[in-house]
Amino acid sequence: MSSVSAPAAAPALVPAGRRATFVELLSSTDHKRIGVLTLATALGFFFAAGALALVMRTELARSGMQIVDRETYNQLFTIHGTTMILLFAPPAVMAVGTYLVPLQVGAADIVWPRLSLLGSWLILLGGLTVWSGFLTENGPADFAWFAFLPLSDAASSPWDGADLWVLGVALSQLGVLLMGIPIMATIVRRRAPGMTLLRMPLFTWSMVATLLMVLVAWPVVIATMVLLFVDRNAADVFTAGGGSITYQNLFWFFGHPLVYVVFFPLVGAVGEVIATFSRKRFFGFEVTVLAQLLFAALSTSVWSHHMFTTQSVDNKFFSLTTTAIAVPAGVEYFAFLATMWRGRIRLATPMLFALGFVILFLIGGLSGIFVASPPLDYHVHDSYVVVAHFHYTLFGGTVFGLFAAIYYWYPKVTGRRLGEALGRWQCGLMFVGALLTFVPMFLLGFDGMARQIADYPGWRDWETLNTIATIGAWTLAAAFVLFVVNVLRSRRLGEPAGPDPWDGQTLEWVASSPPARHNFGHLPPIASYAPLHDLREQGRDPLTTVGGAPA
Amino acid sequence: MTRVFFGWGLLMGAIGLVGLLAFGFESPENLALFGGVLAVMVGLAAGLWASGLGRNEVAGARALPDVSPPVPLLALAITLAAVGAEYGLWLTLIGGGLGLFALGGLLREVRAQRAALAEEEAARR
Numbered sequence: 001m002s003s004v005s006a007p008a009a010a011p012a013l014v015p016a017g018r019r020a021t022f023v024e025l026l027s028s029t030d031h032k033r034i035g036v037l038t039l040a041t042a043l044g045f046f047f048a049a050g051a052l053a054l055v056m057r058t059e060l061a062r063s064g065m066q067i068v069d070r071e072t073y074n075q076l077f078t079i080h081g082t083t084m085i086l087l088f089a090p091p092a093v094m095a096v097g098t099y100l101v102p103l104q105v106g107a108a109d110i111v112w113p114r115l116s117l118l119g120s121w122l123i124l125l126g127g128l129t130v131w132s133g134f135l136t137e138n139g140p141a142d143f144a145w146f147a148f149l150p151l152s153d154a155a156s157s158p159w160d161g162a163d164l165w166v167l168g169v170a171l172s173q174l175g176v177l178l179m180g181i182p183i184m185a186t187i188v189r190r191r192a193p194g195m196t197l198l199r200m201p202l203f204t205w206s207m208v209a210t211l212l213m214v215l216v217a218w219p220v221v222i223a224t225m226v227l228l229f230v231d232r233n234a235a236d237v238f239t240a241g242g243g244s245i246t247y248q249n250l251f252w253f254f255g256h257p258l259v260y261v262v263f264f265p266l267v268g269a270v271g272e273v274i275a276t277f278s279r280k281r282f283f284g285f286e287v288t289v290l291a292q293l294l295f296a297a298l299s300t301s302v303w304s305h306h307m308f309t310t311q312s313v314d315n316k317f318f319s320l321t322t323t324a325i326a327v328p329a330g331v332e333y334f335a336f337l338a339t340m341w342r343g344r345i346r347l348a349t350p351m352l353f354a355l356g357f358v359i360l361f362l363i364g365g366l367s368g369i370f371v372a373s374p375p376l377d378y379h380v381h382d383s384y385v386v387v388a389h390f391h392y393t394l395f396g397g398t399v400f401g402l403f404a405a406i407y408y409w410y411p412k413v414t415g416r417r418l419g420e421a422l423g424r425w426q427c428g429l430m431f432v433g434a435l436l437t438f439v440p441m442f443l444l445g446f447d448g449m450a451r452q453i454a455d456y457p458g459w460r461d462w463e464t465l466n467t468i469a470t471i472g473a474w475t476l477a478a479a480f481v482l483f484v485v486n487v488l489r490s491r492r493l494g495e496p497a498g499p500d501p502w503d504g505q506t507l508e509w510v511a512s513s514p515p516a517r518h519n520f521g522h523l524p525p526i527a528s529y530a531p532l533h534d535l536r537e538q539g540r541d542p543l544t545t546v547g548g549a550p551a
Numbered sequence: 552m553t554r555v556f557f558g559w560g561l562l563m564g565a566i567g568l569v570g571l572l573a574f575g576f577e578s579p580e581n582l583a584l585f586g587g588v589l590a591v592m593v594g595l596a597a598g599l600w601a602s603g604l605g606r607n608e609v610a611g612a613r614a615l616p617d618v619s620p621p622v623p624l625l626a627l628a629i630t631l632a633a634v635g636a637e638y639g640l641w642l643t644l645i646g647g648g649l650g651l652f653a654l655g656g657l658l659r660e661v662r663a664q665r666a667a668l669a670e671e672e673a674a675r676r
Contacts, residue, residue: 027620109615114622116655121626129634162635171633175626187601188552189608197552208552212559215595218587229636249580279605293555297562300588301570304581317574320567517617 030517031111035099035411038120038179047128049083050098050480052076057437057473060466063458073454074142075161079131081145082165087127087172089262090396094119094179095202096405097207097265097411101183103508104201106192106526108518111185119178123516125174133161144452146227146251154232162429163232164232170225173254184211192507194526198289201506201529202275204283205289205538206268209296214302221254252303258416259393260299261363264292266401267332270354273408274336276502277351278408279528284335291335294381295328309381315374322372327364329365335356348502349423353404356431364389382452385445388438395434402485403430411501416494416514422486429479436472440465499543504528510542553596554607561594612675614668621656629651 020028028034056076059067068076098120102110110116133140143151146166152154187208191200200208205431231237240245275282282288301321304313332363336358339362345351367389371377380386404427411417444465449456456462500509511519524545527534532542567585568604572574599605635643 023620024618027618029619030615030620039592044648108613114619115617117619117622118626125630129630147589161636164634167633167637171630188605191607191609193609197555212556212592216563216591220584233636243580246580249578249584253584293559294562297559297566300563301566301585303584314574314576315579319569321570392600393676417611518615520655 004408010175011467027117029109029117030082030520031102031110031113031116032413032515034110034113034116034120035095038095038098038123040125041120041127041451042088045083045087045091047480048131049080049088050477052080052083054473054477056080057456057470060456061463061470062467063460063463066457067465068454070138070454071142073453075133075139077132077452078141078144078165082130082141082169083127084426085145085258085394086169087123087130089394090173090176090258091120091123092178092398092402093178093210093262094123094183095404096269096409097183097210097401098179100409100508101204101207102186102190103511103515103519104204104506105187105195106507106520106523107186107190108520109190110182111189112182115178116182119175119180119182122175123176126168126170126175128168129171130165130168132168133164136160136164146248148251149228149231149238152228152232153239159231161230166229166232170222170229171335173218173221173225177214177222180211180214180218183207183546184215186467192523192526198286198530199526202267202271202285202288203265203268203506204266206217206266206271206292208262209292210261212293212296213261213300217254217257220250224250242312245307245310248307248310249304249313252306253300256303256306257300259390260296263393263397263401264296264324264516265407266357266398267292269405269408270337270357270401270505271332272337272504273350273354274339275405275530275533276408276504277346277348277354278340279337279346279503280343281505281528281533282335283338283341284331285529288332288335291328291331294430295325295332298325298328305372308377319372320376323369325372326365326369331363348407349405349418349420349427350400350408350502352424352427353400353407356434357397357400357404360431360434360504362377362393362398364392364394364396367392380445382450383445383452384441384449388441388445391438391441392434395438400430400434403427408502409508410490411497412508412511412513412515414490414494416490416496417473417497417501417547418490418494421480422489426479426482426486429475429482433472433475433479436475437469438472440469440472442468479495500532501537503532505533507531553600556592556599556605557596560596563592564589601665612668612671614664614671616660616664619657619660621653621660624649624656625653 054072059065059073073227087161098110098116128141136159138161140161141147141157143157152162186201187204223442227237228247231239238244271282271288298321302318302325304318305322307313307316371380371386371389407418407423447462449462497513499511499513507523510524524535524542526529535542535545563585567581568587568590570581570591576582628646630646632643632646635641635646
């Protein structure tokens, strides 16, 4: 069945009052449904991997093995890491991008929606392939999420679960790539009349920077996983000669941009939240866009800093590029602070999450500067300092940013608001939980506790700090339970949101909530990256002003 | 957007060049990866520029699919075919069969889409 986009508002795919059928839910090519389907997949993996983290943290609270054996622990941290960084974070940002980018650029739909839908399904099926290792005789992979050789070769990990991990990672990351291409094509081909490049919103620009990295890094990991599978099952590819270093180069060429791929879109989202809730235009927009493109280029040029201790890479060069990242990051932080400066700030839940993002990512970012120095990296390599550092970037950056985005755009997606009180409690618990969980890891790491160990000697006096980290992990779990309660509550009791509950600045806020099948009935004139803010400054109502081309 | 791809590719090339000239890259992986990014981005920009696909397209009606059941089926087919590499040819063949079935469905959808667009254009005339 096809519909033809027309100048007038097109009818919703599923008329009001009728529930979507099973087929519509699973195979709709509406970018909004694909976005929601993918976000549900990503959050499902997030909660599953979070459950594994709770088991691991509970095990580590005391010295000695209490809950799982060592082999199971290795499998748990492998699947936890793989799921969080490959099956939750990239799909989540692709979901948000798929939903929002067509709306932000004033398009009726995404380009190549079937490709996007295919990507979404491959992420789900690839992820299930990774997890299906638990159903095999020897369990899933146990060589950590980066699968370094020789640990991941056929001699060290001969069982089925390891092969399923390799295949699942290849399939799921192919899905991420397939979801990214239509978003970029929509930005290139489907911008509304008047939307020049520098009038695209910050979130859309952050997706551009993200997708540049996806386009060059994701094919590399897919090829690397295919080669690893061949290496394990057919012929030596990496196991001969210095192949393990080649594997690390290829993996980290994907693995480091990955960290920024799951971070940049949320920088854009947080920037929009900060501008909206400061009731100001985003400060230094053009410079921030340039900083993001530079940030993306540097992020794709630092992969070997994960390999300083191998002594097989150019440490000086990669130390320089890694340290240089502080410059565009500093520009973005300055823009955030300057946007808030003298703004009329509303501390609603999305803004609280945005502030949490700014504070917690700063800890992750600053701890990243000193591990960019090879001598200091030698000291803390493979210790809990590294675990703390990347959890501050990924949890403080990605998870706080994602919840800022969810609370901000949830009314647009569902037509109802999430509860403010529950949202504030969730934010507070997450903030306290993040500090309780990850600050002790810095201290443990400096004291010599190695990462990826199932146990530690009782005489090291690490139990107190590990217990605090475990309490923090359970605090985080409580925060996520509150989120689930909030979503369930809002389905029946949530306050109707209307098209523009926050006085937003970008085009998605003139569409109905939830938006109709082809998004817009009309578009306002687009004279800047904040067209609705322009209209309010002129004393005009963005919801009734029609001045742009027909949608 | 063509300029963005081109400029970003050049920026990556420039960073790689700094590494090569000032730090004398020793490992071939560095040259291959920086060179690869430069080639991909410049190639993409050139391709978009030459084909005209890099330009924003604002006019005209488009036929859009509402649902596409063959797509989840195709994803399942790809997954089964891939997992068949581990569990045997029989699974790959099942995946292949499902894939052919899904591609047939997609072909049918594309034809319906073209017909809907032609109908719409005829009605406008």
